[in-house]
Amino acid sequence: MSLVKNLYRKWDDFSLEIPHWEIPDEGISALWGPSGAGKTSVFRSLLGLEPCPTLQWIFHGQDIAKLPLAKKNLGVVFQSLELFPHLTAEENILFPMQARKLNSEHSFQLKNTIVNELQITKLLSKMVHKLSGGEQQRVAIARALVGQPQFLFLDEPFSSIDEDLKKEARSLVAKVIQLTKTPTLLITHDQRDVDALASHVFQIRNGKLLL
Amino acid sequence: MELAAIESASRWRLFWIIIRYLKNDLFLLSLTIFSVCMTSFSIPLVLGHFEQNTLEVLLYQKLILENNLSQSAIIFLLQLLVVGVFSFFFLQFPLQKVAKKQHLTLGWKPALLPLITLYAWAFFPLIFLVRSHSLQQVLALPELRRALQNTFHLSLLTGAFSLALLLLVIFYLPQRKLERLLLSLGSPSTTALGFLFILFQFRQGLLPVALCLALLHLPTLFRMYLWPQWHQILQQIYVAQLQGAHRGFIWSYISLPQLSKELFRAAGISALWASGEFALLLLLSPQTPTLNVLAQQLLGSYRLDQSLVITVFSLALGGGVWFLFQLVEYVTRQKSLSKMG
Numbered sequence: 001m002s003l004v005k006n007l008y009r010k011w012d013d014f015s016l017e018i019p020h021w022e023i024p025d026e027g028i029s030a031l032w033g034p035s036g037a038g039k040t041s042v043f044r045s046l047l048g049l050e051p052c053p054t055l056q057w058i059f060h061g062q063d064i065a066k067l068p069l070a071k072k073n074l075g076v077v078f079q080s081l082e083l084f085p086h087l088t089a090e091e092n093i094l095f096p097m098q099a100r101k102l103n104s105e106h107s108f109q110l111k112n113t114i115v116n117e118l119q120i121t122k123l124l125s126k127m128v129h130k131l132s133g134g135e136q137q138r139v140a141i142a143r144a145l146v147g148q149p150q151f152l153f154l155d156e157p158f159s160s161i162d163e164d165l166k167k168e169a170r171s172l173v174a175k176v177i178q179l180t181k182t183p184t185l186l187i188t189h190d191q192r193d194v195d196a197l198a199s200h201v202f203q204i205r206n207g208k209l210l211l
Numbered sequence: 212m213e214l215a216a217i218e219s220a221s222r223w224r225l226f227w228i229i230i231r232y233l234k235n236d237l238f239l240l241s242l243t244i245f246s247v248c249m250t251s252f253s254i255p256l257v258l259g260h261f262e263q264n265t266l267e268v269l270l271y272q273k274l275i276l277e278n279n280l281s282q283s284a285i286i287f288l289l290q291l292l293v294v295g296v297f298s299f300f301f302l303q304f305p306l307q308k309v310a311k312k313q314h315l316t317l318g319w320k321p322a323l324l325p326l327i328t329l330y331a332w333a334f335f336p337l338i339f340l341v342r343s344h345s346l347q348q349v350l351a352l353p354e355l356r357r358a359l360q361n362t363f364h365l366s367l368l369t370g371a372f373s374l375a376l377l378l379l380v381i382f383y384l385p386q387r388k389l390e391r392l393l394l395s396l397g398s399p400s401t402t403a404l405g406f407l408f409i410l411f412q413f414r415q416g417l418l419p420v421a422l423c424l425a426l427l428h429l430p431t432l433f434r435m436y437l438w439p440q441w442h443q444i445l446q447q448i449y450v451a452q453l454q455g456a457h458r459g460f461i462w463s464y465i466s467l468p469q470l471s472k473e474l475f476r477a478a479g480i481s482a483l484w485a486s487g488e489f490a491l492l493l494l495l496s497p498q499t500p501t502l503n504v505l506a507q508q509l510l511g512s513y514r515l516d517q518s519l520v521i522t523v524f525s526l527a528l529g530g531g532v533w534f535l536f537q538l539v540e541y542v543t544r545q546k547s548l549s550k551m552g
Contacts, residue, residue: 049449069452076453082446086468095464099456147454 001025002059002151002183007045009052016041016207023202025059025151028177028184030198032191038207039187043155046185047076059151073100075149075182079156081140083128089139090124096147110180111146117176118142134161134169141173145180152177152184158193170196266290271402275494287403345516349524352517354500362486362501362525365417365424366532370482372425374536377437377474380429381466382458384441385448393433401427405494414495423491428481436477437470444469475540479533486529487522502528 002025007018016038023029033039044050046057048069057065064072075096083092093115097107115121118138123131128139137157144152157173158166174197177184186197194201203210215228230237266286274283349355383389404423413419444465451461467474489503502525509518 047449047453069449070455070457072453073455074453076450078446078450080446082450084447084451084465087464095451095456096454099451099454099460143454 002057004046005056005058006054007042007052008054009041009045009050014038014041014207016045018042018207018209021202021209023183023185024200025183026181027199028174028186028197029200029202030186030188030194031202031204032188032194032198033204034189037204039189039204040155041207042204043153043185043187047074047153048072064151070099073147073150075144075147075152077137077140077144077152077154077157079159081136081160083136083140083143085127085129087128088124089120089126089128089131089135092128092139093124093142093146096143100147102146102148107146107148110148111142113179114142114145114176117179118172134165137161137169138172141176145176145182148180149182152182154184154186154188156188156190157186158188158190166192167196173197266293267400267402270400271494274402274406287400290400345520349517349520352505354505358500358502358505358521359524359528361417361499362503362528363532365421365488365492365501366482366486366529367535368417368421369424369428369485369488370478370532370536372422373428373432373481374474374478376425376429377432377477378467380433381437381441381470381474382462384466385445390438393430394438401490402494405491408495416496417499420488420491420495420499421485423495424485424488425481427491428484432477432481436473436480440470440473441466471540471544475536479536482532482536483529486525486532501525 002023004018004021004023007016007021009016014036031039031042041050045052045055046065048065048067052065055065056063064074084095087095093111097103097111115124118141120135120138120142123135123139128136131139137160141154141157154173158169161169170193186193188194212225212228215225220228266289270283270286270290273279273286380389380393404426408414408419408423447465447469448461451465456464487503489501489507492499492501492504502521506518506521506525509515509521
């Protein structure tokens with residue numbers, strides 16, 4: 001279990017008030033709520049992209065909130081995916097491995113397994129801007145997982161793909177997360193994402209968690 | 212706009228729609244222009260007499276000519292205060308709104324700036340160029356060759372320094388304080404920065420002039436060329452940081468490949484601006500003739516036609532160096548693309 005404490009932020013017309021939140025350190029936990037409920041603010045605060053001086057996030061005995069971004073060892077898939085457009089799919093996927101100097105045989109085996117499971121082997125040599133929305137999404141998931149993060153964040157990961165492909169995409173993502181055993185926080189407004197993936201659900205409204 | 216046109220909106224109505232849409236950008240631009248003009252030195256010095264001067268020329272008069280440090284300090288503080296107040300509004304009001312929306316629409320292409328500048332300013336001097344005897348008189352000037360060489364070197368050096376400074380800036384970004392500093396500073400005072408160089412005895416030759424010019428150009432270049440593009444890749448930089456990449460890694464794999472065009476374009480513009488420089492040369496290295504120093508001397512002796520011919524030379528040379536920077540960027544990009552292929 002990881003513990004989030006004192007997540008307080010105030011804007012002109014909105015405030016975030018989460019004094020205590022226990023996020024399971026296994027499976028997929030969903031933070032679910034309507035637009036404007038504060039999901040993205042929670043997500044950005046936990047990642048460290050929004051300043052939140054009071055925040056504590058205790059995980060494996062360490063306060064991750066106080067660490068610089070590069071030391072947090074987190075994986076993230078943004079809604080906009082944010083793939084590096086000037087690189088190929090493979091270069092994108094290898095990026096976290098190079099950044100974290102993960103060059104053991106096990107790391108490369110894990111990378112190959114993830115790539116196979118997500119069925120993107122044939123796409124590796126392509127520039128990412130030439131891939132379809134669904135293919136880009138799978139590359140982004142692979143990139144987030146090959147770096148062996150201690151926690152994975154998924155921000156509305158299925159919003160940019162067609163309805164027909166969403167079902168398949170959800171099952172692929174569930175499979176690969178189960179395979180790597182990475183604790184995950186899924187941020188979504190879509191009840192179907194929650195039903196298909198989440199083992200724990202946290203509902204948020206007006207910046208507060210509903211118990 | 213298309214919808215408004217289809218629904219038969221009048222020209223006047225369309226105009227107001229555009230104005231309302233662009234009001235933030237127009238406000239931003241007017242503030243930038245104000246702060247640049249506030250610290251502008253060369254044009255008021257050439258055109259105005261000391262009796263009808265600007266704060267910047269008054270600062271030059273008090274600091275350099277009269278060596279009156281106390282009055283200079285007050286003028287400098289006053290200038291900082293005015294620019295500071297405008298910078299505050301610049302940061303507080305429109306910039307934050309634009310940043311919130313995460314898209315900056317300037318409404319014009321910065322790439323066209325050098326061409327527009329060249330054509331706009333070359334038009335009048337060209338009339339004098341066709342008078343062949345002016346051209347011949349200029350070509351016969353004994354100091355022309357040295358002035359050409361010096362201008363070329365100054366332009367190239369300033370572009371190189373600007374490139375180096377901008378590379379350093381994107382290495383350190385995202386850094387809230389640095390970003391705020393570069394966005395809020397209109398442009399440092401030419402005279403004050405020049406005086407600082409004099410104080411540290413760093414004033415011989417073209418090197419200090421080029422460095423000083425690059426420092427003067429830095430905030431404007433950052434705002435005009437780098438910041439909008441850099442803002443677009445900011446999320447990618449965050450992703451890279453979260454994946455454990457350090458500054459150097461992000462700089463070489465993410466920022467540099469995607470911003471190289473803007474970096475070289477900005478360096479080229481800095482080189483172009485430097486080719487028209489004479490004010491700092493007068494402060495720091497008055498013994499080094501460049502085309503614009505020569506043009507100013509000719510202007511002083513009422514040889515207007517020759518002075519304008521020299522100005523055209525200077526603009527052409529600056530344009531050439533700008534083109535050189537774009538060529539280097541193009542060749543580097545092609546090489547890296549073929550490497551990737």
